Amino acid sequence: MLTxxxxxxxxxxxxxxxxxxxxxxxxxxxxxxGPNGAGKTTTINCLLGFIPPDSGRALIDGLDVxxxxxxxKRRLAYIPEQVNLYGYFSGVENLAYFSELAGHHxxxxxxxRFLAESGLQKEAHDRRVSGYSKGMRQxxxxxxxxxxxAKALLLDEPTSGLDPSASHEFxxxxxxxxxxxxxxxxxxHDLFRxxxxxxxxxxxxxxxLAHTLTAAELSHTGLEKLxxxxxxx
Amino acid sequence: xxxNFFRLAHWEWRRLVAERTGLVLAAVWCVLLAFxxxxxxxxxxxxxxxxxxxxxxxxxxxxxKRALLIEIEAGRAQPETYGDPRSPTHSxxxxxxxxxxxxEPAPLSALAAGPGDLAPSIRPVGMITKVFLPAQSIDNPxxxxxxxxxxxxxVAALLPLFVLALGxxxxxxxxxxxxxxxxxxxxxxxxxxxxxxxxxxxxxxxxPLAVAAVFTIAVSQAPAAPLAxxxxxxxxxxxxxxxxxxxxxxxxxxxxxxxxxAATNALILSGAWLAAVLLIPTLVQTLVxxxxxxxxxxxxxxxxxxxxxxxxxxxxxxxxxxxxxxxxRRPTIALNEYDTYFVGNLYPRALAxxxxxxxxxxxxxxxxxxxxxxxxxxxxxxxxxxxRLATEQLAGATPAQQGRLIDHARAFQQLWRxxxxxxxxxxxxxxxxxxxxxxxxxxxxxxxxxRAAAAFPAIVALFAASFLAISTVCRRSFFx
Numbered sequence: 020m021l022t023x024x025x026x027x028x029x030x031x032x033x034x035x036x037x038x039x040x041x042x043x044x045x046x047x048x049x050x051x052x053g054p055n056g057a058g059k060t061t062t063i064n065c066l067l068g069f070i071p072p073d074s075g076r077a078l079i080d081g082l083d084v085x086x087x088x089x090x091x092k093r094r095l096a097y098i099p100e101q102v103n104l105y106g107y108f109s110g111v112e113n114l115a116y117f118s119e120l121a122g123h124h125x126x127x128x129x130x131x132r133f134l135a136e137s138g139l140q141k142e143a144h145d146r147r148v149s150g151y152s153k154g155m156r157q158x159x160x161x162x163x164x165x166x167x168x169a170k171a172l173l174l175d176e177p178t179s180g181l182d183p184s185a186s187h188e189f190x191x192x193x194x195x196x197x198x199x200x201x202x203x204x205x206x207x208h209d210l211f212r213x214x215x216x217x218x219x220x221x222x223x224x225x226x227x228l229a230h231t232l233t234a235a236e237l238s239h240t241g242l243e244k245l246x247x248x249x250x251x252x
Numbered sequence: 253x254x255x256n257f258f259r260l261a262h263w264e265w266r267r268l269v270a271e272r273t274g275l276v277l278a279a280v281w282c283v284l285l286a287f288x289x290x291x292x293x294x295x296x297x298x299x300x301x302x303x304x305x306x307x308x309x310x311x312x313x314x315x316x317k318r319a320l321l322i323e324i325e326a327g328r329a330q331p332e333t334y335g336d337p338r339s340p341t342h343s344x345x346x347x348x349x350x351x352x353x354x355x356e357p358a359p360l361s362a363l364a365a366g367p368g369d370l371a372p373s374i375r376p377v378g379m380i381t382k383v384f385l386p387a388q389s390i391d392n393p394x395x396x397x398x399x400x401x402x403x404x405x406x407v408a409a410l411l412p413l414f415v416l417a418l419g420x421x422x423x424x425x426x427x428x429x430x431x432x433x434x435x436x437x438x439x440x441x442x443x444x445x446x447x448x449x450x451x452x453x454x455x456x457x458x459x460p461l462a463v464a465a466v467f468t469i470a471v472s473q474a475p476a477a478p479l480a481x482x483x484x485x486x487x488x489x490x491x492x493x494x495x496x497x498x499x500x501x502x503x504x505x506x507x508x509x510x511x512x513x514a515a516t517n518a519l520i521l522s523g524a525w526l527a528a529v530l531l532i533p534t535l536v537q538t539l540v541x542x543x544x545x546x547x548x549x550x551x552x553x554x555x556x557x558x559x560x561x562x563x564x565x566x567x568x569x570x571x572x573x574x575x576x577x578x579x580x581r582r583p584t585i586a587l588n589e590y591d592t593y594f595v596g597n598l599y600p601r602a603l604a605x606x607x608x609x610x611x612x613x614x615x616x617x618x619x620x621x622x623x624x625x626x627x628x629x630x631x632x633x634x635x636x637x638x639x640r641l642a643t644e645q646l647a648g649a650t651p652a653q654q655g656r657l658i659d660h661a662r663a664f665q666q667l668w669r670x671x672x673x674x675x676x677x678x679x680x681x682x683x684x685x686x687x688x689x690x691x692x693x694x695x696x697x698x699x700x701x702x703r704a705a706a707a708f709p710a711i712v713a714l715f716a717a718s719f720l721a722i723s724t725v726c727r728r729s730f731f732x
Binding site: 069089093096097099101102103104105106108117119120121122124160163173 | 260434438440
């Protein structure tokens, strides 16, 4: 579903992503670990079509993101580290707007169902988003992804700054999405969440995938040890 | 499924309502349009009323004199000392005998009302009227303080500010509020979202303009004038205003697509406004004055005075020369002092002054035409300039078009003199045939063809600028 083929991206001569090839199948959650500057966000931005690769290809459901940007965006949802929404709209209105952009026109009750499903308390549905906490905005972001009915989900450090409870709720949702057959690529620094949620883990360094492991292959301690060893190498 | 364009526009409308700033801007825009409508209606109605009053007064004066003539000839009335309708000096000399030559306001004149009273619509014409002199200024100083708040100014100079205020951050705010990643990850081209947003802005600005302009034109027409042709002309002008609005929207979109901060967009677009609305027109004015110097009003007045003073000192010689050339016009009766002043002094001098001033007047007309040509040649440098010129041309408000009134007045004066001057010089009594056969003043009517032809270069310049701006913005990369 999510594929990069020899993907390479340079910024001012510095290699951000170096000949990266990876595949995330439907129902799979691939956690990309790595320090800042390892190329995680650049990989996601290439898959979103925000930046064109210098060489190689990024594919969504077999479609090249460069040549078919709208078709590929139709198939994926994206939750950035900070879900920023329109402060002057309520949660329901934001969800309705982004759903319209994605080509879906939902009834009010359906929109509220998506928000409830993503864990946003009912009292907040009609409040202006400018008064929302980061966790609440993140939940609206998840509702947007749910409403889009995307086949692939790109997450860029989605649990950064969330309290443990919100982070746990988020994991539950990811699990549900995975069970529905959504392919998920998540860039994260959270080793614990990666081990808990991911079906596969990749450790990036200098734009390359240094290690790829199934979560079952590693204990939490083992993942941390491997991560630190990779960084020191 | 791609979202419906109207649904996208609907959401921009909801944003404007939620944010309220757009609605405040729209309210201010409507207030300005109301001012412009008031200005246009007031000025145009005043002109129609002034023209009607002058025509009524003129017709009444001649009807009264004719009726008195009939009564005197039938022996039922006696002539007054200075009111004998048979006397050429009593009847055809003096202000009450002057004929109002009228420049009929064009159907769209209310759009370019401006100070309004700077270019009178009426020229009184009689045997000795100095039609070549500029009309007496009846300028109202308050109008200068308020500025020419007519549709032409409001649309050409102020409308771009509203376009910029509504749209300068149409994408920049998405980047600055960091909503762009979520927005850009949706299966809609950013160009389409921006187009929907600008469509709402367009409606917000153009619709009130259209309503205000239609109302203004409908209520400011002459009482008997048909409304349909005026509305047809207005439709053309509204298309011009739409093209102008779209030009500024395209410029605003172009700035937004360059990923500059909102503040940078505001600065660049303000600079563009300053250049198009103020700097380029000022430079063009300077250039036009250099290559086609305007008629020097002071020099013209001094030249006129010098000629008139010279003629005054040679009044007797001029009269004698005239009688020598036109022996049939020599008075057949002894003239009293009153008649002598008009017949032997004032009128021959008026004829001589016209002849002496002919080259100067020709020079003025040539300079005016040259200036108009240069303004048209340089109109394409600024869409604002093009719109202002096109509007003034369509409204019949340019100096060249106003100059038609003087030309027509001079032509009528020739007819008037040809009809009466034999009777005036010889002081033979006027008859009913003289009254009934006198030339009737006809108005100057600037036809649509004339006005459209004059406005054509500016119209082409404006549409070309809009097309160029749109085609630049609608590059494939913005819309894929």
